[in-house]
Amino acid sequence: MNRAASGTFRLREPGSPDITVTPDLLRGPRVAVDGRPITPRREGIALYWPIAMADGTERRLRLTGQLVGLRAIVDGVDYRIERRLTVWELVLAVLPIGLVPTLVGGFGLLTGGVATGISFALFRRPWPLGARIATWAVLVAGAAAVGYLATPLLG
Numbered sequence: 398m399n400r401a402a403s404g405t406f407r408l409r410e411p412g413s414p415d416i417t418v419t420p421d422l423l424r425g426p427r428v429a430v431d432g433r434p435i436t437p438r439r440e441g442i443a444l445y446w447p448i449a450m451a452d453g454t455e456r457r458l459r460l461t462g463q464l465v466g467l468r469a470i471v472d473g474v475d476y477r478i479e480r481r482l483t484v485w486e487l488v489l490a491v492l493p494i495g496l497v498p499t500l501v502g503g504f505g506l507l508t509g510g511v512a513t514g515i516s517f518a519l520f521r522r523p524w525p526l527g528a529r530i531a532t533w534a535v536l537v538a539g540a541a542a543v544g545y546l547a548t549p550l551l552g
Contacts, residue, residue: 414448482521490520501544502544502548513541
């Protein structure tokens with residue numbers, strides 16, 4: 398889940414540095430400019446990453462769509478970082494957090510939640526469709542099995 402592919406791009410204006418965005422569902426996405434990590438800043442409740450340009454000006458990079466397909470937005474221009482998940486991929490990715498607790502009880506909420514987080518990363522993999530679905534099915538079965546075994550021990 399933490400090893401998602403990074404997206405590197407340049408802004409459309411001259412003198413733009415290389416901007417690399419690395420998705421991470423656990424710690425939040427990371428941004429680097431010309432290989433140097435950039436610390437996000439706050440504007441109210443919104444986060445932005447300051448991008449220093451060659452002419453001394455600064456652009457604000459905002460990130461959106463962390464679960465459905467990460468995008469960077471700078472000055473109203475949208476830069477796609479990840480492939481957008483299709484509706485059926487989103488449905489399957491979210492399904493474990495509801496299905497596993499229904500099947501095995503309380504502790505299944507934790508294992509189903511972990512399976513849901515992993516599913517978002519799994520469906521972005523460049524694997525063949527059959528391999529992604531088979532891996533997802535094994536993941537959900539494993540989450541249900543762990544939840545089933547752990548519920549009597551912890552409950």
